[in-house]
Amino acid sequence: MPDQSPSNESDLLAIKSRFVRGRNVLYARANFSQLYVDYYLHLKDNRIELEPSHDQRLKTALALFSLHCISHPRNDVLAWTVNFQDPLLNVFLGGDTGTGQVVGRIYTENVKPAEENAFYQDIVRRGRDPHRSVVGFQGGDMIQAVETFYAFSEQRPARFFEIEPDDYAIVAAHPDYDVDWFKGLTMEQVRSLEEDEEVVDLETRFVRWSCGCNQERILKTLAPVFLSDAEELFLGEELIEVNCPRCAGKYRISRELLEAYVADH
Template sequence: MSEYDSLQRFLFEDLGIRGELVRLDASWRSVQERHPYPPKVAEQLGQALAATLLLSATIKFQGSLILQAQSGGPIQTLVAQATHSRGLRGLARWQGEVAGQSLAELFGEGRLVLTIQNEGNEPYQGIVPLEGANLAAALQSYFALSEQLPTRLWLAADGQRATGLFIQELPAQRRSQEDWDRIAYLADTVTEAELLKLPRQELLYRLFNEERVRVFESEPVAFRCGCSRERIEGLLAHLAQDAIESIAHERGLIEVDCEFCNRHYSFDPIDVSLMYSPQIKPPSSTTRQ
């Protein structure tokens, strides 16, 4: 399986501890191609995407997991989404110059929202303060408060790759504190350069060569945006018909841009009328530029 754009699971079979390693290459560059992010913003968005893939692999669901950071600081919004099929997308909004290293410097006061949208179920949402030395530390606080499972993350991103390492004690399989402390200590020796540069198997061997580790088949990851003309029509159709028709006739077009992939959708007055017709549905068509 490819070394690139993949999620790798592994298991310490004798210890009741699971791990994951994610590498985003072309998929991460595809996200950056949609918007020209400043380096500090891109670094945080890349780390958020890696984290979202890692967290999505810990649950069984059909839908998406969304990680959102909201603040009043330089980076105002950070959104990363991963689906059960390992598709990802993300975006960020910022204002002014973005500098510094800590969450306080980059975001200011804010919160971290984790939403699981599972088909056929009500969305689950967890919220924690956006606090700690970095995004990994804030997510570890989420697990400590909501999941109550020992969890550690290491995240890194540059212009070419976003990556992350994750370890967690398995539910109902708690072993000795000494085992967990040892694995966490070994993982904590990883450097940002190693996360970004070392081949996957070499990295795992470097960290855990004295442990019994079972490595599973890796899973491919890709950039995918869930927008479509049909979905936009559905959203517009749920709004007040009089208001939408009035805007369409006044402006000649209703225009909608997808912030995730920069696709542009246009709807003229006839398109709008067909949206609200119970007998006639507009035919599927490609995106109008």
């Protein structure tokens, strides 16, 4: 399906980040219902059905990833692949901190068994070489997985909270942060943090569900395979269905269309 991107800021999810004085932490909280509307429209448009547990896992991951993105510099392109061994699946998230685009999907096929869960982050910062971090973690909880990744890979620890359904918060440590307060932070304290602490607004970022995939990009990806072995690609059929690796969007590609693309390029 072509990318249906929002056209103005009123269509985007605004997330305001704040600095908590005396505690030296960044704090941000948002209700992700607006983002989830676009996510569910994407599932409906592409006839994608997820098991309820997979759906909830991906929704949680989208919220945590969005909060992660808005706490990063604006020139980063980020990707998470969170591998769970029980049940065996991968959760993929991708995002651009400059545009605010976030996207995700669940992989349940061709996922390799391993001795432990693994959290991968790939980051491309403009002007620098790509970088990958890998951290092992225990259990099946998405928040625990992300916090473990922060503890061992990011330059500062962070804690994430599901305040209400669809309502999530991040508290990320800055230099000279109050370690004891940070470690002992409770859900109730996060609920009332803006009333109980001295909080200063930093900036507002905007987040939107958007992959950027389109038919042109799918054809570009398929062209080398088609040139190498067209019969293996189409297996005697005139039409194939291809899923976007980032959002699972479905594209129906005909042999005639791909032949025309290859001829033009």
